[in-house]
Amino acid sequence: MTAGGATPRIDAVAKVTGAARFEGDAELPGALHAALVGAPIASGRVVRIDDAAARAMPGVIAVMTHASAPPLARWRSPLTLQDPAVCFLGQPVAVVVARTVAQARRAAAAVEVICDPAPAITTMHQAQGRAYAPATAGHVAADSRRGDPERAPRPCEIARRYTTPTHLHHPMEPPFVVARWDGDALVVHATTQAVFSHRQQLADCFGLPVDRVRVVSRLLGGGFGGKGRAWFPWMVVCVMAARHVGQPVALELTRGEMFTLIGRRQETIQDLRIAATRRGELTAITHDTVAPTSVYGEYADPTATVSRVLYACPHVATTHRLVRIHTPQPNPMRAPGEGPGSFALESALDELAHELGIDPLELRLRNHAGHDQHTGLPWSSYQLGACYRVAADAFGWQARPAQIGSLSDGRRRLGWGIAGACYPVYRMASHAEVAIDPTGRVVVRCGTQDMGTGTATILAQLAAGALGVPLGQVAAEIGDTGLPEGPYSGGAHVTASVTPAVEAAARTLRRQLIERAVADPGSPLFGLAGADLAIADGRVTGGGRSEPLAALVARTGGLASTASAAPDPTPGTSSYAFGAVFAEVAVDPELGEVRVRRVAAGYACGRILNPLLVRSQLIGGLVLGIGMALHEVAVTDERTGRVVNANLADYAIAGHADMPRFDVALVDDDDPHLAGGVKGVGMIGTVGIAAAIANAVFHATGRRLRDLPIRLESLLM
Numbered sequence: 001m002t003a004g005g006a007t008p009r010i011d012a013v014a015k016v017t018g019a020a021r022f023e024g025d026a027e028l029p030g031a032l033h034a035a036l037v038g039a040p041i042a043s044g045r046v047v048r049i050d051d052a053a054a055r056a057m058p059g060v061i062a063v064m065t066h067a068s069a070p071p072l073a074r075w076r077s078p079l080t081l082q083d084p085a086v087c088f089l090g091q092p093v094a095v096v097v098a099r100t101v102a103q104a105r106r107a108a109a110a111v112e113v114i115c116d117p118a119p120a121i122t123t124m125h126q127a128q129g130r131a132y133a134p135a136t137a138g139h140v141a142a143d144s145r146r147g148d149p150e151r152a153p154r155p156c157e158i159a160r161r162y163t164t165p166t167h168l169h170h171p172m173e174p175p176f177v178v179a180r181w182d183g184d185a186l187v188v189h190a191t192t193q194a195v196f197s198h199r200q201q202l203a204d205c206f207g208l209p210v211d212r213v214r215v216v217s218r219l220l221g222g223g224f225g226g227k228g229r230a231w232f233p234w235m236v237v238c239v240m241a242a243r244h245v246g247q248p249v250a251l252e253l254t255r256g257e258m259f260t261l262i263g264r265r266q267e268t269i270q271d272l273r274i275a276a277t278r279r280g281e282l283t284a285i286t287h288d289t290v291a292p293t294s295v296y297g298e299y300a301d302p303t304a305t306v307s308r309v310l311y312a313c314p315h316v317a318t319t320h321r322l323v324r325i326h327t328p329q330p331n332p333m334r335a336p337g338e339g340p341g342s343f344a345l346e347s348a349l350d351e352l353a354h355e356l357g358i359d360p361l362e363l364r365l366r367n368h369a370g371h372d373q374h375t376g377l378p379w380s381s382y383q384l385g386a387c388y389r390v391a392a393d394a395f396g397w398q399a400r401p402a403q404i405g406s407l408s409d410g411r412r413r414l415g416w417g418i419a420g421a422c423y424p425v426y427r428m429a430s431h432a433e434v435a436i437d438p439t440g441r442v443v444v445r446c447g448t449q450d451m452g453t454g455t456a457t458i459l460a461q462l463a464a465g466a467l468g469v470p471l472g473q474v475a476a477e478i479g480d481t482g483l484p485e486g487p488y489s490g491g492a493h494v495t496a497s498v499t500p501a502v503e504a505a506a507r508t509l510r511r512q513l514i515e516r517a518v519a520d521p522g523s524p525l526f527g528l529a530g531a532d533l534a535i536a537d538g539r540v541t542g543g544g545r546s547e548p549l550a551a552l553v554a555r556t557g558g559l560a561s562t563a564s565a566a567p568d569p570t571p572g573t574s575s576y577a578f579g580a581v582f583a584e585v586a587v588d589p590e591l592g593e594v595r596v597r598r599v600a601a602g603y604a605c606g607r608i609l610n611p612l613l614v615r616s617q618l619i620g621g622l623v624l625g626i627g628m629a630l631h632e633v634a635v636t637d638e639r640t641g642r643v644v645n646a647n648l649a650d651y652a653i654a655g656h657a658d659m660p661r662f663d664v665a666l667v668d669d670d671d672p673h674l675a676g677g678v679k680g681v682g683m684i685g686t687v688g689i690a691a692a693i694a695n696a697v698f699h700a701t702g703r704r705l706r707d708l709p710i711r712l713e714s715l716l717m
C-alpha cells in the first residue's frame with residue numbers, strides 16, 4: 001500500500017514559491033568561480049594558449065590548460081585537459097578561475113587558443129560508408145536475428161528510410177558544480193543524475209579511496225540524461241581547478257554551452273523493411289540503424305530494439321552501426337533508442353496498413369505478441385491490448401474514416417494517427433533506510449536523486465504506506481553519497497529499483513516497533529501477541545487498545561531499519577511497460593502549420609504509486625515527443641562543426657501554446673513477477689508519439705513524412 005495516492009510532490013510548495021534550494025543556489029563562502037575556454041576548431045591540436053591578457057584582467061586567480069593541469073589517475077582524456085587533442089568545436093581546452101562569475105567569463109573570452117587544425121568530419125553524411133558495429137546498443141547486443149528475414153514470404157512489403165535529427169537536452173536548471181578540497185578529502189555539490197557513479201569516477205580520477213569523496217545532488221531542475229556522463233568531464237575540470245588554486249571553485253555552464261557540453265541525442269538513419277501477408281500478419285522485419293558517435297567515445301542508442309519485441313513476427317533482424325565524427329559525444333536522452341526507433345517502426349506499420357487497406361489499429365491487434373519473441377520468455381505482465389482499447393474508446397477511433405484527407409474543420413485538414421509503445425523495465429540494486437526518531441518523525445534515506453520527477457515524494461509515500469503513518473509525518477533524504485546507496489536517475493528505473501528496498505525496510509521497522517510495544521510494560525499494548533497488532537495512521541493498534549507511535553518512541557527511543565533489493569539476474573519472465581497513443585492533428589493547407597489537437601493514450605506500467613505524478617511524467621514524455629515530431633532539430637554547420645541554432649529561439653521546443661488536450665489512462669497492470677510491481681514511467685511517454693503525429697499528418701494530407709521534424713514546407717499544398 002502506498003500512502004497518499006495522488007498526492008502532489010512534497011516539495012511542490014517550496015518549488016513554486018522559490019524557497020527550494022537547488023545546488024546552484026547555495027551560499028558559496030570563499031568559493032571562486034570558473035569559466036571554460038572552448039576550442040576554436042573541430043579537429044586538430046592545441047599548439048599554444050596565450051593567457052597573458054586574461055591573467056591581467058580584474059579578479060583572475062588562475063588559468064589552467066593541458067600544460068598546467070595535474071595528471072589524473074584515470075580519465076586521461078583531452079576532455080579533462082590531459083592532452084592537447086581537439087575532438088569537437090567548443091571542447092574546453094582551458095579553465096579560468098576568478099573571484100566572480102562575470103570576471104571568469106570575461107577573462108575566458110580573452111584567452112587566445114592557437115591550434116593546428118586537422119580535417120574534420122562534422123556530419124554523418126560526410127562519413128557514409130565508414131560505419132562500424134559498436135560493442136553494444138545501450139544495454140543490449142547491437143545486432144539481433146531470429147528466423148530468416150531474407151527468405152520469409154513477403155506478399156506485401158514496405159521498405160523505407162526514416163531519419164531523426166540531433167536533439168539536445170535542455171533542462172531548465174543549468175549544470176552546476178562546486179568542489180571543495182579539505183586535504184585529501186573532496187566534497188562536490190553538483191547537478192548530477194548519479195551521485196554514486198560520479199563519486200566512484202572522481203575517486204578514480206584523483207586516486208582516492210571512495211570514502212574520501214562525497215557527492216551531493218539534492219534537488220535537480222531536470223536532466224533528461226544531460227546531467228550524466230557527458231557533463232562529468234567538466235565536473236572533473238572544476239575539481240582540478242579547485243585543487244590547483246587551493247580554494248573551493250564553482251562552475252555553472254551557460255545556456256549557450258549547454259548546446260555542446262551536456263551531450264545530445266544522436267541523429268539516426270533507419271532503414272525499415274516490413275513484410276506481411278495480405279491479411280496483415282507480419283512475416284519479416286529488418287531494422288537497420290546508422291548513427292554518429294564522437295571520435296573519443298562510443299555510444300549507440302538501442303534504436304532498433306523496439307522492432308525486436310513489440311509485435312509478433314517470426315523473422316526479425318536488427319542492426320546498429322556507428323560512424324565517428326568530430327562532434328560532442330552523443331549520450332542517452334529521454335527514451336534513448338525507443339523514442340526515435342518507434343518513429344520508424346510505427347510509421348512503417350502505418351504505411352503497411354495503408355497499402356493493405358487495413359485499419360492501423362486492426363493491423364496492430366492482429367500482430368499482438370503473446371510473449372517476448374526476442375528472448376523467448378513469457379511477459380511478466382502484458383496489457384497492451386487493454387491500452388489500445390481504453391485509448392481507442394477515449395479517442396473515438398471507431399469513427400475514423402479510412403479515406404485520406406476526408407476530415408476537416410473549416411479550412412484545416414484533420415487527421416488521426418496511432419502508434420504502439422513499449423519500454424523495458426530496467427532496475428538496479430538499491431539500499432534504503434527507514435528510521436523513526438524519538439519525536440515520532442519518520443525519515444526515509446536513499447542516495448538516489450530527484451530530477452524533478454517526484455522521487456522524494458515517492459520514497460516518502462512508500463515508507464509511510466508500508467510503515468502505517470500519515471505522509472505528513474515522513475521526510476525523505478536523498479541525493480547524497482553519505483546515504484544508503486541508491487540507483488542513478490535514468491532509464492525510468494529509479495522507482496522500480498527503490499520500491500522493494502524501501503518497503504522491506506519500512507516493514508521491518510513496523511515489526512520491530514510492534515515487538516517493542518508488546519514488550520514494553522509502559523505501553524497499553526504490553527503483553528498482547530505481536531501478530532494481533534497493526535500500525536495504521538501513526539498508531540499501534542490491536543486488542544481494542546492503541547498507542548501513538550510517537551508516544552512509544554518517546555519512551556523507548558528512536559529506531560532505524562535498512563534493507564536492500566536487487567533484480568533477479570536470471571529472471572524467468574520479460575518485463576516491459578506498454579502503451580498505445582492516439583493523436584489528432586490539424587494541418588493548415590496554406591501555411592503548412594501542424595497543430596496537435598488532442599492526444600489520447602493508455603499505458604500499462606505496473607503498479608501505480610501516485611497517479612498524479614505518473615500522469616505528469618507520461619504527459620511530460622508526450623510533450624517531448626511532440627517536440628520530436630514538430631520542432632526539435634540541432635543544425636550543424638558542416639564546415640565548422642558549429643551548432644547553427646545554438647539558442648532557445650532557434651532551437652525550437654514544444655511550448656504551452658503547442659499543447660493539445662491530453663487524455664492519459666492508466667491500465668491495471670498487476671505484475672506478479674516483479675518485486676515491488678513497479679515498471680517505471682519516465683521514458684515510455686516519449687515512445688510512439690512522434691509516429692502517431694506523423695501518421696495523423698498522412699491521414700490528413702496524404703503526405704508521408706519520414707524525416708523529423710515535420711516541416712511547414714513539406715506540407716504546403
Ligand code: MOS
Nearest residue numbers: 225333334490491
Ligand atoms: Mo535518462 S535518458 O536521464 O535515462
